[in-house]
Amino acid sequence: MQENRLLKTEVMQMLHNFAYYLIYASALLIYGIGINRSVLLSSSPRHMLRGCLKMLLSVSASSSLTYLIVMNLLHPVRLTELYPFVAVLVYAVISIFIESIIRITSKKSATEYTVSVLAILLGVNESISLLDCVVNSCFCVLSCFMFLPVLYAVRKRTEVFRPKEDKKTDFLLLLSIAVIMIILLVWNVSWLNQGGIARW
Numbered sequence: 001m002q003e004n005r006l007l008k009t010e011v012m013q014m015l016h017n018f019a020y021y022l023i024y025a026s027a028l029l030i031y032g033i034g035i036n037r038s039v040l041l042s043s044s045p046r047h048m049l050r051g052c053l054k055m056l057l058s059v060s061a062s063s064s065l066t067y068l069i070v071m072n073l074l075h076p077v078r079l080t081e082l083y084p085f086v087a088v089l090v091y092a093v094i095s096i097f098i099e100s101i102i103r104i105t106s107k108k109s110a111t112e113y114t115v116s117v118l119a120i121l122l123g124v125n126e127s128i129s130l131l132d133c134v135v136n137s138c139f140c141v142l143s144c145f146m147f148l149p150v151l152y153a154v155r156k157r158t159e160v161f162r163p164k165e166d167k168k169t170d171f172l173l174l175l176s177i178a179v180i181m182i183i184l185l186v187w188n189v190s191w192l193n194q195g196g197i198a199r200w
Contacts, residue, residue: 013128014135021139022146027119029181034115034144039173042151050102051112052145056138058098059116062091063123063137067130087120115144151177 020026027033041048066087074080095116123137154176158169 010129013132017132017136017139021136022143024143024184027122027140027143028147029177029184031118031122033118033122033140035174035177037112037115038144038148038151039170039177042148042155042173048145048148050106052141054098054102055112055116055119055141058091058095059119059123059137059141060134062087062094062116063120064130064134065090065094066120066124067127067133070124083124084121087124088117091117091120115141119144150180 024030028035028038041051066083069086069090070080070083074082074086095113119137119140122140123133123135127133127136151173155169155173158172158176
């Protein structure tokens with residue numbers, strides 16, 4: 001009976017995370033992770049699949065290792081404040097390894113740093129289990145890439161009505177993101193984010 005209740009709670013938590021991190025693109029629209037990168041990628045989103053796969057691999061591996069190190073090594077000695085440093089170190093090692101494999105196989109680069117590290121930090125900070133940490137981090141990465149078609153459509157619509165000036169287009173794109181953020185946040189979605197239980 002208690003196992004069913006725990007499973008139901010875990011499933012509800014995953015649904016809340018899905019709605020909050022992926023559907024609302026909260027990494028991009030609420031926390032602001034990757035706004036500049038998304039504006040740049042929206043101008044030519046041709047090679048975004050390779051970047052997305054590389055980021056998902058490196059973020060999922062890094063967030064799981066970071067969570068395990070924090071909970072098994074830093075938490076017992078009360079040094080959990082160091083988890084951002086651990087996350088950066090773990091991500092650097094894993095990212096270099098995956099990037100070298102991508103460069104050897106496809107002869108192209110798929111480097112990305114800031115969005116990945118911030119997604120890992122967000123996943124570790126707002127999770128209550130290892131699975132929760134990995135899923136939240138991956139949802140953050142996916143939300144940034146899922147929002148790119150919207151930005152691409154807004155960019156193309158702006159370029160139709162105005163002469164192509166990158167600075168004006170980027171300004172209007174950032175203004176459009178702000179309007180979308182306001183529209184999405186008219187309805188309070190903060191109840192979807194239950195956050196991590198005070199475990200540290």
